[in-house]
Amino acid sequence: MDRKALIQKRKSIPDRSEKEKAIVEKLLPFLKGKRCAGYVAVRGEASIMNEHISYVPKVIGETEMVFMKAENLQPGTFGVPEPCGTEAIDPQQIDVIVVPMVAFMKTWRIGYGKGYYDRYLRSFDGLKIGIAFDEQEVADYLPHEHDIPMDRIITPTRIIE
Structure with missing residues (x-):
């Protein structure tokens, strides 16, 4: 799987703004009234940040990631905006995680x-x-043994379960 080529392809997707609006429209019913974690879009990822996303990831160490309040964001690991804080949210305190991807097949995230x-x-x-x-x-x-499937994948035109 050539991830660099997939990322380049993602960056060149036309009509991004309209497609991102369609994704957010399909996503909102899953977020309302829930404690939600998301991501800050980089490298052509679909931008989904909205008032329902309270937490974003922060990389700590070589292999670990935690979620923190989506505030005081500064460029962090890999140049991705991350919270400056040190207080991670317990995963049990999050109802929904919205995950970016390079590519997908069925509900498998790449x-x-x-x-x-x-x-x-x-x-x-x-x-x-x-x-x-x-x-x-x-x-x-x-899929690899360590891959975790998504419960749903949302695109501008579909919700895959």
Whole structure:
């Protein structure tokens, strides 16, 4: 799987603003009234930040990621905006995690390859929603043993369960 090529393809998706609005419209019913974690879009990811997203990830150490209040964001690991705080939220205090992806097949998420989300999601009991553009779907991905499937993947045109 050539992740660099997939990221380049994602960056060149046309009509992004309209497609992101369609994704957010489908996503909102899953977020309302819930404690939600999301992400700050980078490298062509679909932008989904809204008033319902209270927590974003922060990388700590070589292999671990935690979620913290989405405030006082500064460039952190890999240049991704992260909270400056030190107080992580307990995963049991999060109802929904909205997860970015490089590509997907069915409900399998293909990430950047470092495994941060897979490790975090292993102990997460809430709803896992992957976010992607339809153009990010691939047909030939063989999931790895450590991969964690999403409960749903939301694209501008579909909700895949």
